[in-house]
Amino acid sequence: MKRRDFIKTSMAAAAFTAASQGNIFSAMAAPKLKVGVMIPLSGPAALFGPSTKNVAQMAAEKINSGGGILGRKIEILFGDAGLPPAEAAQTALRMWRGQGCEAFVGMHNSAVRGAYNNVFKGQVPYVYTPNYEGGECANGVYYVGETPAQSVVPTMKWLAGEKKLKKFYLIGNDYNWPRDTNVIAKKTISELGGKVVGEEYMPFTVDNFDSSLAKIKETGADMVLITLVGGASVTFNRAFASFGLSDKVIRLGTLIDENTLLGIGAENSKNIYSAASYFANVQTNEAKAFAKEYAKKFGSKAPVLNALSGSAYDGLIALDTIAERAGSLSTKKMDSVAEGSEWDSPRGRAKMSNRHLTLDIYLATAIGTNFKIVKTFSRQDPGNFCKA
Amino acid sequence: MEVFVTFLLNLIYISATLALIALGLAMVFGLLGVMNMAHGEFVMLGAYSVYVVQLAGQHFLWAIPVAIVICVMVGWLMEWLVVRHLYSRPFDTLLATWGVAILIRKGVEVIFTRDYKSVNQVMPGTIDLLGVSYPAYRLLLVALIIVLFVALFTWYQKSKAGLKIRAMVQGPELAAAVGIDTARLSRLTFIIGVSTAGLAGVLLAPLVRVEPYIGLDYLMSSFFILIVGGLGTLEGLLIGSTVIGGTDAIVSTVFDKTAGYMSVLLISILFLWLRPDGIFYRR
Numbered sequence: 001m002k003r004r005d006f007i008k009t010s011m012a013a014a015a016f017t018a019a020s021q022g023n024i025f026s027a028m029a030a031p032k033l034k035v036g037v038m039i040p041l042s043g044p045a046a047l048f049g050p051s052t053k054n055v056a057q058m059a060a061e062k063i064n065s066g067g068g069i070l071g072r073k074i075e076i077l078f079g080d081a082g083l084p085p086a087e088a089a090q091t092a093l094r095m096w097r098g099q100g101c102e103a104f105v106g107m108h109n110s111a112v113r114g115a116y117n118n119v120f121k122g123q124v125p126y127v128y129t130p131n132y133e134g135g136e137c138a139n140g141v142y143y144v145g146e147t148p149a150q151s152v153v154p155t156m157k158w159l160a161g162e163k164k165l166k167k168f169y170l171i172g173n174d175y176n177w178p179r180d181t182n183v184i185a186k187k188t189i190s191e192l193g194g195k196v197v198g199e200e201y202m203p204f205t206v207d208n209f210d211s212s213l214a215k216i217k218e219t220g221a222d223m224v225l226i227t228l229v230g231g232a233s234v235t236f237n238r239a240f241a242s243f244g245l246s247d248k249v250i251r252l253g254t255l256i257d258e259n260t261l262l263g264i265g266a267e268n269s270k271n272i273y274s275a276a277s278y279f280a281n282v283q284t285n286e287a288k289a290f291a292k293e294y295a296k297k298f299g300s301k302a303p304v305l306n307a308l309s310g311s312a313y314d315g316l317i318a319l320d321t322i323a324e325r326a327g328s329l330s331t332k333k334m335d336s337v338a339e340g341s342e343w344d345s346p347r348g349r350a351k352m353s354n355r356h357l358t359l360d361i362y363l364a365t366a367i368g369t370n371f372k373i374v375k376t377f378s379r380q381d382p383g384n385f386c387k388a
Numbered sequence: 389m390e391v392f393v394t395f396l397l398n399l400i401y402i403s404a405t406l407a408l409i410a411l412g413l414a415m416v417f418g419l420l421g422v423m424n425m426a427h428g429e430f431v432m433l434g435a436y437s438v439y440v441v442q443l444a445g446q447h448f449l450w451a452i453p454v455a456i457v458i459c460v461m462v463g464w465l466m467e468w469l470v471v472r473h474l475y476s477r478p479f480d481t482l483l484a485t486w487g488v489a490i491l492i493r494k495g496v497e498v499i500f501t502r503d504y505k506s507v508n509q510v511m512p513g514t515i516d517l518l519g520v521s522y523p524a525y526r527l528l529l530v531a532l533i534i535v536l537f538v539a540l541f542t543w544y545q546k547s548k549a550g551l552k553i554r555a556m557v558q559g560p561e562l563a564a565a566v567g568i569d570t571a572r573l574s575r576l577t578f579i580i581g582v583s584t585a586g587l588a589g590v591l592l593a594p595l596v597r598v599e600p601y602i603g604l605d606y607l608m609s610s611f612f613i614l615i616v617g618g619l620g621t622l623e624g625l626l627i628g629s630t631v632i633g634g635t636d637a638i639v640s641t642v643f644d645k646t647a648g649y650m651s652v653l654l655i656s657i658l659f660l661w662l663r664p665d666g667i668f669y670r671r
Contacts, residue, residue: 047502047599174646202645207596207605210398211640211648218391234504234597242523242595244514263504263597267512303503369506 033072033329035060035319036101038092038116039312040082040108044204044230047259051303052107052312053078058294059316069103069320070329077101081108085115093119102329105129105315107308110177117141122331125323129315130308131254131276133180134356137386140331142322142338143356144314146277146307148184150380151254155275155363156185156225158375160192163250165223167197169216171236172227174201181227181254197221202232209236213243226253234263241268257306262369269366277359278310278347279371290346314345314357322352356382393518395641401526402633404533405592407626410610410617411540412585418619419557419577422471423482426489427610428603430459430582434589435598436496439505448510451590459586462492463579471578472571489603497600505598529591541622553577615656618666628666631655 039052056076064073077099079091088108095101096119104126106116113128113136120126122139134147159165168189172178178201189196197219200212216224228236233256240246246268256264256274264272280291290313294305321343326333341352348360361380364371413427437455438448466488474481511528514521544550556563556570564570588606596602609632617628632652640648659666 044601047504050502200644203649205605205608206645206649208402208636209645210402211637211645214391214394214398214641217394231504231597231599231602238595238597242509242512242514242525244521244523259503263506263599265506265508267509268506303501 030072032075033069033103034099034101035074035076035316036079036092036095036099036104037076037312037316038079038081038088038104038106038108038112041078041080043082045109046082047230048107048257048306048308049082051305051309054294054298054302055305055309055313056105056316058290058297059313063316063320069323070327081106081112083112085111088112089115089119092116096120096124103127103319103323105312105319107312107315109175111175125319125329125331125334127315127318129311131311133177134184134383135180135385137355139335141355142318142334142352143382144318144350145311145357146254146275146359146361146380147356147382148181148254149383150359150361150377151275151277152181152185152225153188154361154377154380155273155375156188156223156252157192158363158377159223159250159252159273160194163222165250166194167219167221167223168194169198169200169219169221169224170196170227171198171200171202171212171216171224173229173232174203178227182225185225202228204229204232206232207235209239212236213239213245216240216249217243217245221249223250223252226251226256228253229255230260231263233260237264237272238268241270246270246272256366257308258304258371259306261366261371262304264366264369266368269368272366273374274364274366274371275361276307276364277361278305278307279362279364279373280305281371282346282348282362282373284346284348286344286348287346310345310347314347314350317343317345318350318352318357353382354384354386356385358382390520393520394522395637397517397520397522397526399634399637401530402637403626403630404530405588406609406613406633407537407629408533408588408591409585409606410613410625410629411537412581412583412588413607413610414614414617414619414625415584416578416581417614418621419553419581420574421476421478421481422474422578423478423485424471424578424581425482425486425607426466426492426603427582427585428605428607429489429492430463430585430603431589431592431606432496432598432600432603433458433462433492434586434591435507435593435596435602436500436505436589437586438507438590438593439500439598442508448508448594451593452587455586455590456583459583460579463582464575466582467575467578472575475574489607493600493603500600502600507593507598510594525594529595532591537622537626544622549573549576612652612656614666615659616666624666 037056039049040046041049060074060076068074079095081088107129110132117138125140127142129144131145170182186196198215250271252273254275258280321341322334322338323329325337325341338352351358358379361377362373363375364373416422416424434455438451441451470484511525513524515524552568556573560570612632613628616631617624635651636648639651
């Protein structure tokens, strides 16, 4: 190829690329605001990636149709948070320093959150979206997920009262979220005058729960609080029902989402209760419109909506609301105005309190492979972890 | 008493299902020397066969022929394209079959997505046995596995094909010299091996979770069993499954699941170190 041809071709290509992205016309406008959305794209939690990805795009469109954040249209860059924490942190660092992301929204586990905190060190706004064990209040971090104080305490109390439950068995995977959740659950159980008849933590590699099921049966537990995650929860709940335990024993979980329930199956889901700030079939107008739009956009076969993807939507709205309120993306300014920020989302009305959200919590029961909301606990306080 | 009976039934169940899962790997590794890293993926294909049959509104039993057809096809293709070029190159087969495993996993993910699929129970409900209620399907499964193993053992010992395979295993060159088509026989062994994995997937599907990545779990547990039981004998396979399943069950009951899993790893390490050929040694 002659040199002149080469220049011509590459200029044409450059022009074409620019035009196809629509940049040629908006070259004069403010540069786009890149937001890193960190979700599990690989690893065991990758199951939750697709619906979260879709929902994040919906949130971005909504924000952009309202003029963007601080007058700048946003552009989402997805990063893999399904990697081991150290690698996930490298990805985030690259997106921040290399690709110029100016804010982050993350839907991933607590170990990865810890690694991100070490990278960001409060210098870039970071909204952490899924439900988690509570207890943090880092600079520049906004937590929009439910804490156990919101999801476990009221639902457990209500169920215990309704169903006259006395003996509680706690089973979870072996890491900080289940363990910290159960610390709070145990306190609630003792307040209720109930008894903890078993507490077990499973390594992630376990796929046989026979010995635990025998113990549950033996102890005569009338409620099992499940903090198993994903596949472990599916396997456990299937075996649980096959032993005929589902007729007598109530199961409550705060991470039994629509996907997990599909895996558990209609025949095995009797007496499963799930507590979260969002379910795909929450019947508020806002939630119904959201679900309808999602179905319209991504088709009826799209990955199911759940509390995790719902939280990611809120994460982007939170970023927008707080940044607008602060008039800046500086974490110092955002931290100082975050308190009391309010917005409406498919989850309902959210209000920031001590960097967490006051939220409505839904308790749903499984009917086949669908959730039906049986009780709404309105305006639940997340607790205060920001004490000096 | 009740606790003990439940424990005993659990132990029998876990040993039987582990033996079923590891059977195909034991055949392929023990007889052909091929470490088939895609073994678990055939179990997964079997489980998805049940899901597909269920989607089509057909009876569960249809999943057995469907799974066997799929596994024979995939197994044949895999042997023909990849494995047959690598016999007696153990490390290369390990890498190549690992590649195939990723391909199968991702292929299933593309077709069915990452979502969990729920397979309906075949025999819901429990049966009262010796004073405890135990899942009916589990009892049926154990009975089926026993029948399968007896049939397989008899076939291997009595049939002409079994005799030829034994001849091939003892001395491939000599077997070829007396007119045994070892290439064809190897292919047959490989295909039967992966098909039993598919069958295991079908039978287990109503009890377990179904998603594209379950194969890894089954590969892992099969490994442990082969390490303990050694290669090339059905007795070794059964003993390996009982030792692994039993240790896990006992330690998990007495202590907790973490201790149970750790003891399985510990036993595997001890065997690799002190008895690298397992309890039973073929040669």
